[in-house]
Amino acid sequence: MDPHDSTAKTGPSRRELLALAAGAAAGATVAAPATATAAAGAGRDGHPAGRWVGTWAAVPTTVPPTQVTTVADQTVRHVVHTSIGGEALRVRLTNEFGTLPLVVGEVRVARRAGTGASTDTRPGSDRPVTFGGRSAATVPVGAPLVSDPVDLRVPAGEELVISVYLPERTPVTTLAAFSYQENVVAAGNVTAARTVTPTATVTQDWFLSGVSVLTRARDAAAIVTLGDSITNGANTEANANHRWPDLLARRLRAAPGLADRGVVNLGVSGNRLLHDPNPPAGSDAEAYAAYFGHSALRRFDRDVLAQPGARHLVVLLGVNDLGHPGTTAPASEVVTAEEIIAGHRQLIARAHQAGLRVHGATILPFKGDTLGFYTPENERKRATVNRWIRTGGEYDGVVDFDAAVRDPADPQRLLARYDSGDHLHPNDAGMAAMADAVPLRLFRD
Numbered sequence: 001m002d003p004h005d006s007t008a009k010t011g012p013s014r015r016e017l018l019a020l021a022a023g024a025a026a027g028a029t030v031a032a033p034a035t036a037t038a039a040a041g042a043g044r045d046g047h048p049a050g051r052w053v054g055t056w057a058a059v060p061t062t063v064p065p066t067q068v069t070t071v072a073d074q075t076v077r078h079v080v081h082t083s084i085g086g087e088a089l090r091v092r093l094t095n096e097f098g099t100l101p102l103v104v105g106e107v108r109v110a111r112r113a114g115t116g117a118s119t120d121t122r123p124g125s126d127r128p129v130t131f132g133g134r135s136a137a138t139v140p141v142g143a144p145l146v147s148d149p150v151d152l153r154v155p156a157g158e159e160l161v162i163s164v165y166l167p168e169r170t171p172v173t174t175l176a177a178f179s180y181q182e183n184v185v186a187a188g189n190v191t192a193a194r195t196v197t198p199t200a201t202v203t204q205d206w207f208l209s210g211v212s213v214l215t216r217a218r219d220a221a222a223i224v225t226l227g228d229s230i231t232n233g234a235n236t237e238a239n240a241n242h243r244w245p246d247l248l249a250r251r252l253r254a255a256p257g258l259a260d261r262g263v264v265n266l267g268v269s270g271n272r273l274l275h276d277p278n279p280p281a282g283s284d285a286e287a288y289a290a291y292f293g294h295s296a297l298r299r300f301d302r303d304v305l306a307q308p309g310a311r312h313l314v315v316l317l318g319v320n321d322l323g324h325p326g327t328t329a330p331a332s333e334v335v336t337a338e339e340i341i342a343g344h345r346q347l348i349a350r351a352h353q354a355g356l357r358v359h360g361a362t363i364l365p366f367k368g369d370t371l372g373f374y375t376p377e378n379e380r381k382r383a384t385v386n387r388w389i390r391t392g393g394e395y396d397g398v399v400d401f402d403a404a405v406r407d408p409a410d411p412q413r414l415l416a417r418y419d420s421g422d423h424l425h426p427n428d429a430g431m432a433a434m435a436d437a438v439p440l441r442l443f444r445d
Helices: 014-026 034-040 244-254 285-291 296-303 319-323 337-353 376-391 401-405 428-437
Strands: 051-057 074-081 088-094 102-104 106-111 127-129 137-139 144-146 159-166 183-187 198-202 208-215 221-227 261-267 310-316 357-361 397-399 410-414
Touching: 051 221, 074 208, 088 106, 088 137, 088 159, 102 159, 137 144, 159 208, 221 244, 221 296, 244 261, 244 428, 261 310, 296 337, 310 337, 319 337, 319 376, 337 357, 337 376, 401 428
Parallel strands: 051 261, 221 261, 221 310, 310 357, 357 397
Antiparallel strands: 051 208, 074 159, 074 183, 088 144, 088 208, 102 137, 106 127, 106 159, 183 198
């Protein structure tokens, strides 16, 4: 007997959860035992027995027009690394930067076979993904599209393979530009194939921005990590899931009482808190800005508040606000420490308004960086912001990444064994040190 299909009256069975979820997705009224209906619906405490929680995410961005790839009659196969597990899943597609409707011929999902760069699927795990009961879908310009529930049990920490078939000529205008996972493109509709023959390998996520799972854990919730390239995973080993949010999710799975916490990564390389990035001379300012992500203040509602089951937010932002202006930025974008602090206060206010607990992370040291971010003045600003994060009492909790990775002999620098080589981004060992520095008690509420 499958214990997940038990009819014990401790809560809804897996089959009942799926029926209720499917009915909710379709806007229908679903007949179910009274006990199951009460348990699967949101109770007064906001913690239903069956609820949707984000397990993986990627931030939608775009690319400058000269860098747009166009595909037709091709399948893009993604590998995504989950955090929390569940009884079923939903996929979120996105056309949020598209200028034309996105025509999707078919989407399928399976558990992955193999490790590393493998995109093979596990026998017996392949499932169709439908949208309003149909295998094909058209995603409107500027919009996301959430799938129907998919009856596939997802173990925590599992890799999923999500294959999207694009039958028509399609410019890839909405994507996550830096996935640090090798995904593949293949000819034709091979969404159901166990193994595909790639025509290209891309380290991007095309038209895919989220996966959520249906869990029976009454206290299940998602932790959202909002940040820049350091959160995104820059300079970590590809196909290894060594980003600090991945390693935090691993810690949570092993911690008593915290295995029901999902972690979704909303890091974007180049991202700033206050301003969109500065475009090079002669480039399309809006497209370039979106390539590196709209400012955190601009994208907060779309990216953070859209995450299913979000309860906690960890914010690591500010280094690009200090370093990106360089010598070509307008004077209005050369920011003060007080302006960065004001931006953090806005995130706190908006997170609290949405019922989230929000935790501030200190800015990492970057003396000697190869990008030219460091100046004595920027170091003074960093110190001021970090002192406010630590002692201001405005964040619900503090994550002291600075203390975890700095060189005790020169606290303005990354410790050599944590340095990826550019003196700005941590390496894999540095990412592990960051994950270990997160106080797990922050997420027990």
